[in-house]
Amino acid sequence: MLIGELARRTATSERLLRHYERTGLLTARRRENGYRDYEEDAEARVRQIRALLAAGLPTRVIRQVLPCAYPDGSLDACPGTLDTLRERLAVLDRQAAELDTARDLLRRTIATTEARVR
Incomplete structure (x- = not known):
């Protein structure tokens, strides 16, 4: 091709x-x-x-x-790459947790603000 x-x-x-x-x-x-x-x-x-x-x-x-x-x-x-892949997965897991926290904060902020406006 x-x-x-x-x-x-x-x-x-x-x-x-x-x-x-x-x-x-x-x-x-x-x-x-x-x-x-x-x-x-x-x-x-x-x-x-x-x-x-x-x-x-x-x-x-x-x-x-x-x-x-x-x-x-x-x-x-x-062979020889498993540790590197595990390290990268740990980084991605930390980033995902940080994103979850940020998303939850935004959801709570939006919900609180909308409740006050009503």
Whole structure:
């Protein structure tokens, strides 16, 4: 599949796909005309990359995790990455708790204010 098609399927810019390739997260063969040619599993790979980046993992860790990915989009922690993934999960859990607290505060503030206005 050409880069434009992969970009369309994954809602990812061609520029970002080229960046993933430069950083070793994605690979493509070159056609005789020089165009990038991606395997069908590249779509799942890009979705995995995007999800791992959204989780806050740096590309160096993603490069270590991707070899243990399955074509269906699931993945296992590769040897040596489990502690890093646990640390990142702990950070996300703390952030989620902080967001829950902030959301609760906003809900209470809105409810209190609306009760006074009525």
